[in-house]
Amino acid sequence: MSDETTEPTPGEPSTAEPSTAEPTAAEISEQKAVRLGKRERLIASGREAYPVAVPITTTIPAVREKYAHLVADDTTGDIVGIAGRVVFARNTGKLCFATLQAGDGSRVQAMVSFAEVGQESLDDWKEFIDLGDHVFVSGEVISSRRGELSVMVSQWQIASKAVLPLPNMHSDLSDESRVRSRYLDLIVREQARFTVRARAKVNASLRATFAEQYY
Structure with missing residues (x-):
């Protein structure tokens, strides 16, 4: 028996990712x-x-x-x-x-x-x-x-408990889905998560600098 989350073979029952990037x-x-x-x-x-x-x-x-x-x-x-x-x-x-x-x-x-x-x-x-x-x-x-x-x-x-399905974690979302469903973009795409964290750090640094200068 395997001890890792390997991808299932065709036809194998599974709750793994759906085959398309975005469900209809x-x-x-x-x-x-x-x-x-x-x-x-x-x-x-x-x-x-x-x-x-x-x-x-x-x-x-x-x-x-x-x-x-x-x-x-x-x-x-x-x-x-x-x-x-x-x-x-x-x-x-x-x-x-x-x-x-x-x-x-x-x-x-x-x-x-x-x-x-x-x-x-x-x-x-x-x-x-x-x-x-x-x-x-x-x-x-x-x-x-x-x-x-x-x-x-x-x-x-x-x-x-999630009530909506996730897209395929290995496929890119369309540009429209990235804008309309920001939460999906953050779940699926590492670059999106990095951008949000970087922006938050920059904003925090700016606020701290302004506060130190009594702005």
């Missing part, structure tokens, strides 16, 4: 209906689709920095709680994979296994998790057999 209106309408149904079932089960907070202990960028030295098949014994947007997911029988992305674009793999979470929690993951969802996971930081920095999940919780 009909596809969006259909997927939205499915996701709204999942949200209703989630709430009916007594869980929150948009909790006020989740118990994170660190961030994805911090995990990547601290554990960059790990080699393939390493374990750490360190338990972390992180949250990120699901940008890739693949479900198998007793092991599910998801790539969680932080706001700055950094990523960590989450591994949800029957051995760690049990059948009910594994089934719930397969039932409720979609691309675009914000998910909280808690578990041990490890490196997979192929060297992928991962969290072996022992607990998970939806932090924010």
